[in-house]
Amino acid sequence: MSAKIIDGRAVAAEIRSECRERVRGLKDKFGIVPGLAVILVGDDPASAVYVRNKVRACAEVGIRSTKLQFPKDVEPRLVMQAIEDLNKDPDIHGILVQLPLPKQFVLAEVLRTISVTKDVDGFHLYNVGGLVIGQTVFPPCTPYGILKLLDHEGISLDGKNVVVVGASNIVGKPMALMLMHHEATVSICHAKTKDLAQFTILADSLVVAAGKPNLILPQMVRTGAVVIDVGINRTADGKLVGDVDFEGVAKKASYITPVPGGVGPMTVSMLLVNTIASCERWQRHELFDLTNYRPRLEIAQP
Numbered sequence: 001m002s003a004k005i006i007d008g009r010a011v012a013a014e015i016r017s018e019c020r021e022r023v024r025g026l027k028d029k030f031g032i033v034p035g036l037a038v039i040l041v042g043d044d045p046a047s048a049v050y051v052r053n054k055v056r057a058c059a060e061v062g063i064r065s066t067k068l069q070f071p072k073d074v075e076p077r078l079v080m081q082a083i084e085d086l087n088k089d090p091d092i093h094g095i096l097v098q099l100p101l102p103k104q105f106v107l108a109e110v111l112r113t114i115s116v117t118k119d120v121d122g123f124h125l126y127n128v129g130g131l132v133i134g135q136t137v138f139p140p141c142t143p144y145g146i147l148k149l150l151d152h153e154g155i156s157l158d159g160k161n162v163v164v165v166g167a168s169n170i171v172g173k174p175m176a177l178m179l180m181h182h183e184a185t186v187s188i189c190h191a192k193t194k195d196l197a198q199f200t201i202l203a204d205s206l207v208v209a210a211g212k213p214n215l216i217l218p219q220m221v222r223t224g225a226v227v228i229d230v231g232i233n234r235t236a237d238g239k240l241v242g243d244v245d246f247e248g249v250a251k252k253a254s255y256i257t258p259v260p261g262g263v264g265p266m267t268v269s270m271l272l273v274n275t276i277a278s279c280e281r282w283q284r285h286e287l288f289d290l291t292n293y294r295p296r297l298e299i300a301q302p
């Protein structure tokens, strides 16, 4: 068997083209332009690249983006104040803080400060809770993008065994919850899982987000499995690779995502989708009182 390579760039381009139409619609019908604020603290080169890509993607579809940059040693209260100001700004529909943050920050406090209604990364405690009970406000972008990829390929999850390798708050855990909401039987593996292969070999679909190159080898994958590689790792010679032995596993799987060009482009596209969805909600609830806002949950369809 030789797997079909899922072209994340192509699917992301389709989604961005839909985004462009939705942005045009908001502008033509209501005179509103969706706005995203991106907060970057410090000078981590990878974070700077991610932020640049997000800003560029916004421009591509007509979302207005604002970048707020702070020095590495900034006092957390100044960043929190900036978030509070953005929460009140009617031209801003999405706020994201690029992670990781320097060590003087308490991440949970920062995430809690972002208004639930503008939390387009979906990391606020309220949004995490919403995800648990299937009332998603903003689906976290990476797992949301993975579901879109699976849907695009017509891959069903209903009753399937899906194994998620990695249990982080931003990828593994939300992924597992979203898969459960799609009627999959989900196993979650992490660094302390004993004998990872005994789980992965049973997977109809395998989602790998551990950040360990070559973690998944062909003998750990069932013939015909769908393999989604979320990992992004840089090798000693500067090459980007995922967590899966791509060449070997592609011979056994039915579908596989490449790195780069698989999940990565989808993550940014879903950020655009969440920002537009936020702006559309804003437009529908014209008497939106930010100070006393208790979200009337619109259930996003992941």
Ligand code: NAP
Pocket: 142, 165, 166, 167, 168, 169, 170, 171, 172, 189, 190, 191, 192, 193, 196, 209, 210, 211, 212, 215, 230, 231, 232, 233, 263, 264, 265, 267
């Ligand atoms: P993270 O916070 O470091 O979490 C990694 C998870 O993998 C943890 O749950 C860890 O287990 C688990 N893990 C580590 N080694 C393992 C092993 N040998 N076997 C099984 N599980 C293992 O990372 P993350 O933020 O979720 O990101 C994971 C990877 O995805 C990274 O390479 C990151 O760059 C990439 N990523 C890509 C995108 C994209 O858009 N393509 C988006 C986000 C992240 P413990 O919980 O037990 O420590």
